[in-house]
Every structure is written in structure tokens, then in C-alpha cells.
Amino acid sequence: MPTPPLRLLPWTTPEGKPCYLSTDGGQSRLSRLADDIEAAQLDSGEQVLAGSRAVLADRKAGERAVRFALARATEALADLLRIAVSRGERVAEGDSRSR
Template sequence: MTDRDEEQSAAPLRLLPWTSPEGKPCYLDTDDPQSLLSRLADDVEEAQLTSARDVLLGSEAVLADVVAGERAVRFALTRTTEPLRETLRIAHSRGDRIQS
């Protein structure tokens, strides 16, 4: 095991809440949860979770509206999939950090 391998086992890579321009996952290699990029990732995650809550409330309102048409329901469902994907990414990232 190299020094780098020992460091990685001590501080696992953090899955960041954004992807590369090619759509590939981005990871942060640091053991400092207060680093600039760690704090930025925390802020982005918080914004994504807030957006998810807002979209959920809107989707629930559409579903509660008995006269909402197919177009409104499809729009609400489409909008709901975006923050759901982000929320799952956040859960995966946080789960990886908890297990370490």
C-alpha cells in the first residue's frame, strides 16, 4: 500500500453534487470538511434540497387538483424527476461518507 492508498482509506473521495461537462461524476479528495470546495458542495446540496422541497409542494398541488389535465400532470412529473435525481445523488454521497 502506498502513502496515497493509505490517505484514501482515511479520507474517501466525496461524490460532488454536480457532474463534469461530459456528464461524468465529479469527486473531491480532501479530509477537510471545511475546505472551500467542501463548503461549496454543501451549499449546492442545500440549494438542491430546497428546490426539491419546492418542486414536491408544486407537484402535490397539481395532483390534488382534480381538474388538472394530462399536460399539467406530465409537467409536474417531469419537474419532479430532476430534484429526485439530485436528492438521490446527495443521499449516495452522504451515505458513502457515513460508512467511512
Template structure:
């Protein structure tokens, strides 16, 4: 009997630890919720990237604006990397 690998979910515990899902179906309610959140995180990352580029191209941007843009970019990068790891682990398993 084949046991599917655990899916890394796109959120963490309140303590910052990773959350995993064990399911036989990539179409379960929690799997679909995770898919939706991953999509939202990727969309947010695109918006943060556009904002960061705008700040970086503005020679008059102050330290606060640059720090804010970099903080948001780091948060988005963390989300995108978690999505990439999760999806990479599922390549070839039949799930997305």
C-alpha cells in the same frame, strides 16, 4: 497513512458524468460549496414536491401540468439521491 474516500459532488460534468473531490478536509472551499449546493438541492426538492402534490390533487390539471410536475420531480429525485449517496459514503469519516 489513511486516504479519505472521494466525495461525490452534487453536480455532474457537462456530459452527465459524476464529479468527485479528493481532499483531506471537509471544510475546504470546494467542500463548503458542495455543502451549500446540496442544501439548495434539498430545499428545491421540497418545493418541487409541494408543487407536484398540488398538481396531482387538482382534478382539472391537464397533461402538460402533470408532465411538467413529473419532469421536475424526476430531476429533483436524481439530485436528492446523489446527495444521499454522497452523504452515506461519508458516514463515519468525520465529514458530513
């Protein structure tokens, strides 16, 4: 029987290392928590994007505002890339099982 694939979780260890989950399905308590956190990160990313666009559209925005917007955008992008990698791995694994 093949080993279930590992799921990249949307958080890291305190040292910044990736966390993975081994489960037989997506309905475990930890899987649902990861899904909820991913959804919150996606929502946050949309808010950061809107705020960053507003700062960039404001010609009077100072360096502090621009740097703050860029810092938040960088954090959101890192979260969103982690989600994309995690979901991409799960889609690829699902495709190979159906063949």
C-alpha cells in the same frame, strides 16, 4: 498514511459523469460550496414536492401540468439520490475510522 476518501459532488461533468473531490477535511472552499449546493437542492426538492402534490390534487390539471410536475420531480429525485449516496458514503467512511 491512508488516502483520504473521495466525496461525490452534487453536480456532474457536461457529459453527465460524476464529479469527485479529494480533500483532507470538509472545510475546504469546494467542500463548503458542495454543502451549499446540496442544501439548495434539498430546498428545491421540497418546493417541487409541494408543487407536484398540488398538481396531483387538482382534478382539472391537464396533461401538460402533470408532465411538467413529473419532469421536475424526476430531476429533484435524481439530485436527492445523489446527495443520499454522497452522504451515505461519508457516514460509512466515518464509521470505519472510529473503529
